[in-house]
Amino acid sequence: MIRFEQVGKRYPNGHMGLDGVSFHIRRGEMVFITGHSGAGKSTLLKLIMCMERPSSGQVHIGGQDLRDLGSNDIPYLRRQIGVVFQNHQLLFDRTVFDNVALPLVINGTPTDEVGRRVRAALDKVGLLNKEKSYPIALSGGEQQRIGIARAVVHKPALLLADEPTGNLDPSLSAEIMALFEDFNRVGVTVMIASHDLPLIAQLDHRMLTLDQGQLVTDGEQA
Ligand code: ADP
Numbered sequence: 001m002i003r004f005e006q007v008g009k010r011y012p013n014g015h016m017g018l019d020g021v022s023f024h025i026r027r028g029e030m031v032f033i034t035g036h037s038g039a040g041k042s043t044l045l046k047l048i049m050c051m052e053r054p055s056s057g058q059v060h061i062g063g064q065d066l067r068d069l070g071s072n073d074i075p076y077l078r079r080q081i082g083v084v085f086q087n088h089q090l091l092f093d094r095t096v097f098d099n100v101a102l103p104l105v106i107n108g109t110p111t112d113e114v115g116r117r118v119r120a121a122l123d124k125v126g127l128l129n130k131e132k133s134y135p136i137a138l139s140g141g142e143q144q145r146i147g148i149a150r151a152v153v154h155k156p157a158l159l160l161a162d163e164p165t166g167n168l169d170p171s172l173s174a175e176i177m178a179l180f181e182d183f184n185r186v187g188v189t190v191m192i193a194s195h196d197l198p199l200i201a202q203l204d205h206r207m208l209t210l211d212q213g214q215l216v217t218d219g220e221q222a
C-alpha cells in the first residue's frame with residue numbers, strides 16, 4: 001500500500017527532513033512512526049499526501065509512483081486518504097454535522113448520502129448525539145473524535161494521523177488509539193505519528209523509529 005525507496009527530502013533552507021528512508025507497509029497494517037521532535041515524522045506523512053515532494057528516491061501509494069501524479073491527480077489521491085491532526089482543525093463557526101460533512105460536500109456527494117455517511121461516521125466515534133452541537137461546546141477528547149469522524153467520513157483506505165493525542169491526557173489518549181484500532185480492524189490501513197512512547201508501548205503494532213531524518217528501527221514491538 002505504501003512503499004518508500006531511499007526517500008530523501010531536503011527543504012529549500014537546506015534542512016534534511018528525511019534521508020534515505022525505505023520501508024513497505026502492507027494494506028491493512030497499523031503502524032506507529034515515532035522519534036523526537038524534528039526527526040521527520042510530519043515530513044514522512046506530508047510526502048504520502050503529496051503536500052511535499054521528495055528530493056530523491058521514490059514514494060509509491062497503492063502501486064502508483066507519486067512522481068507520475070500531476071496536480072490534477074492529487075485530489076483523487078487525497079480522496080483515498082483520511083488525515084487527523086493534533087489540533088483537529090475543526091471550524092468553530094460550523095456545527096459538528098457540518099464539520100464532518102465537509103470532505104463529502106467538497107467532492108460533491110449527494111445530500112441524502114451526506115446525511116447517511118455523516119451519521120455513520122459520528123456513530124463510529126460514539127458522538128451521534130452531538131451532531132447539532134458546535135465544537136466549542138465539546139471537550140478536547142470529543143473534538144478529536146469529531147476530527148477522526150471527519151477523516152473517515154469518505155471511507156478512505158488509508159488513515160494518517162499526526163500526533164493525534166498531543167493535547168490529551170493519558171486516558172483520553174488511550175481511547176483515541178482504541179478508536180484507530182477499531183478502524184484498522186475493519187481493514188483500514190493506519191499510520192500514526194506519535195512521540196508518546198509510553199502510550200504506544202502498550203499497543204502491539206509495528207513501529208518505525210526516525211532519528212534526524214533516518215529510519216533507525218523498523219519492527220514489531222517486543
Ligand atoms: P517531526 O514531525 O518528527 O517533528 P518534521 O518532519 O516536522 O519532524 O521535521 C524534520 C526536519 O525538517 C526538522 O529539521 C525540521 O526543522 C525540518 N523541516 C520541517 N518542515 C520544514 C519546512 N517547511 N522548511 C524547512 N525545514 C523544515
Ligand code: ADP
Nearest residue numbers: 117120124152153154155156157183186187188
Ligand atoms: P455503508 O457501506 O452503507 O456506507 P458504513 O459507512 O456504516 O455503511 O460502512 C460499512 C462498513 O465499512 C462498516 O463496517 C465500517 O466499519 C466499514 N469501513 C470500512 N472502511 C471504513 C472507513 N475508512 N471508515 C469507516 N468505516 C469503514
